[in-house]
Amino acid sequence: MMTMRLALLAFAAAVLAGCNLAPDYQRPEAPVSAQWPTMPRVTYDQQANISTLAQQPASAVASEARSGAEIGWRDVFMDPRLQALIQIGLDNNRDLRIAVARVDQARAQYGVQRGALFPQIGAGIQGTRQRTPSDLAMFGPDGGVLSSQTQASIALTSFEIDLFGRLRNLNEAAWQNYLASEENARTVQLSVVSEIANAYFRLRSADHLLELVEQTLQSRKDSLDLVTRRFDAGVASQLDVNQAKTLLDSASADLASFSRQRTQALNLLVLLIGQPLPDNLPQPAPFVRDQVLTTIPVGLPSDLLTRRPDIRGAENNLLAANANIGAARAAFFPTISLTGAFGTASQSLGGLFKAGSTAWTFTPALSVPIFSGGSLQSQLDFANAANQAAVAQYERTIQRAFREVADALAGEATYTSQIDAARAQQVAAGKTLELSNLRYAAGIDNFLQVQTAQVEYFTAQKLLVQARYNALANRVEFYKALGGGWMEK
DSSP: HHHHHHHHHHHHHHHHOOOOOOOOOOOOOOOOOOSOEEOOOOOOOOTTEEEEEEEEEEEGOOOOOGGGGBBBHHHHHHOOHHHHHHHHHHHHHHHHHHHHHHHHHHHHHHHHHEEEEOOOEEEEEEEEEEOOOOTTOSSSSSSSSEEEEEEEEEEEEEEETTSSSHHHHHHHHHHHHHHHHHHHHHHHHHHHHHHHHHHHHHHHHHHHHHHHHHHHHHHHHHHHHHHHHHHHSSSHHHHHHHHHHHHHHHHHEEEEEEEHHHHHHHHHHHHHHHHHOOTTTOOOOSHHHHBBBOOOOOOOOGHHHOOHHHHHHHHHHHHHHHHHEEEEEEEHHHHEEEEEEEEEEESSSTTTTTTTTTEEEEEEEOOOOOOOOHHHHHHHHHHHHHHHHHHHHHHHHHHHHHHHHHHHHHHHHHHHHHHHHHHHHHHHHHHHHHHHHHHTTTTTSOOOHHHHHHHHHHHHHHHHHHHHHHHHHHHHHHHHHHBOSSOOO
């Protein structure tokens, strides 16, 4: 009966403790514009071979937004080989494993802090046997006094009545830290998906460049053979031979450079997925932007507050800092703690549960801080400063997110035109090379014209491959900047 009274008293005190000294939380206003900046709109006229520049609202660059949870990464990255690599990476990536382990740590820490809100009740049996010397015993034989005691009890070992919300604010801070760790894990997952996609596109671009330079190398070998035969026939000069060999050597150097870039891209991809590339990967999709990456909805700047996990995590940290101020304020006020026990006691084990052996204790304690050497004020100052830092961190996270999305929008608005112009440049350079070869074969021009045309054609081919990769990389950054796609759908 006494145990039930202690428990009811403890829970009643917990229910009645309603005071909270934490500041009222107000979400800081987003330190960015309510609209995306006006984006450039560059269009390339294939027939006129000219570009025109105009300005357009960001809403015209991408479609209206859905919620972040509706944009699964499988909806964004459509290449089946890339999807398989992303899944392997999510299963094996060590950064993600670390982030998930930290979520478990934060969850456990929240459980520890939450336990402080409830009474700590335990049960036990203990026995004591002691001898008191005769000169200390008031009564008893000269040999001293032997005494025994056995006790069984259920005890309220520790319970603080949270009158001023100290424990509740510490519990709230632990809860918000746990939520922040979950958002951090989502941020890491979003980064892993983006990094794998970027490395995959870099590898495929390197493959294209290798294929391109191998074709160029063969073409320049053929040119050198042709010029050498013409030199042997007395038609070409030694200068022509040297120029043809220079082009061949340049292509050989490019082959070594692009081979190194491909190996490095492969090494990065292997690192990100956590294992060598499997042999049974699906066939890749054609390396065209709209066949490997879908268009991503953009929405408004305010959508980032609910879409990007790093912003949500920064707000969780801000809420935790706000709760810590309440805990620091409560430390200035008295604390009331309860301890007690209810059970039986006897001089012998056999009499432990006989009638009349009931024993109980109840010890309330009031503690009032009087002098702490300034430590309590310093703790409050620390909590206030941490809260100001959390506000600045939250605002900086929003500003960085706004800039990342704006940059990606600018890329979405211009890369299509850049690719069209680069493709037209490649076609024109190819025609120039064809005409230069014909004029050289006819003896109209020297080999210098062919050399210049070959260099320009190869440069145009590289620029087109690079523009395509940059457009893909920009869309990956766009996906990451908007914060969608961390769920698999």
